[in-house]
Amino acid sequence: MRGAAAPPQIVLSPRSQARSGDLAARFQTARLASTNQDMVDQSDAVVLCVLPQQAEEVVGQLTSRVDQPVNSVMAGVHLSVLRNLLAPARNIARSIPAPAVAARSSITPIYPSTDAARDLYRRLGGYLEIDDEIAFESVSAASATVGAFTFCSNTPYSLARRQHGCGGTGRLLLWSRAAGPVRSARVPTAGTH
Incomplete structure (x- = not known):
């Protein structure tokens, strides 16, 4: 995280070799994993950033730890689906980061509110805790109009x-x-x- 006082260590998926390699070259705290599973195994927390239609193909192949926090930024992939794909992990949150998060000038809606999601987005401009998934989906739909x-x-x-x-x-x-x-x-x- 550019400009963070103590940026965390980031383990990148090799899925998009060019993009991940570029990030690893630009940021001292980022490194490239050999496989997606290797990335999960090396991580204290996982942030899922794949297209929703790739969820089953990519995420369904991963084995996470029961205590491993997972934060999904995949639009429209409901918590029940994530729980099935990520079992045994139970500490799962969804979020809707806006592009302004990169400059720490936007809050990020999260559902459900987990310690890991709050900690991540506290570093990136703040968060908005959403109480239920229907409200979260409404915020997601409304945020699509920003463009x-x-x-x-x-x-x-x-x-x-x-x-x-x-x-x-x-x-x-x-x-x-x-x-x-x-x-x-x-x-x-x-x-x-």
């Missing part, structure tokens, strides 16, 4: 408004490539609603 928000706030319309300091109520034009302008709507801007 769209970022894209929409950098459209020519919004950039022009910011550059020229347009106040009052703006007009937002909704556009369809097939049909052209679909409709326009009045959009209140800061200080006008």
Whole structure:
């Protein structure tokens, strides 16, 4: 973890050799394991960062320890599925880290709240404990809109408004490539609603 007072030792999976090798070369506390199982065996805690559709193929091949904390960042892979794939491990959490976590400027939702997940994300900007999996899935779905928000706030319309300091109520034009302008709507801007 760049800039951390005492960065932890990180054991990287060899699954993506180029990416893992690059990380191991850039960070003194990171090293490459010979296999995924070797990575699990060398780790006090495991963070799962594979695509959800790869969960069974990758995670199902691993044997973790009953006391080994596991934190999954796989979207949509429910706790019950993780428990089946990771047995005998029982200390399992799910999380939704945003890109801003890299700069320690975002909190990370976690479910269930475990000591290991809280410790990890305390170092990376903080955490938000979610009480149940349905609420966690709702937060996950809402967080998926961040990219769209970022894209929409950098459209020519919004950039022009910011550059020229347009106040009052703006007009937002909704556009369809097939049909052209679909409709326009009045959009209140800061200080006008």
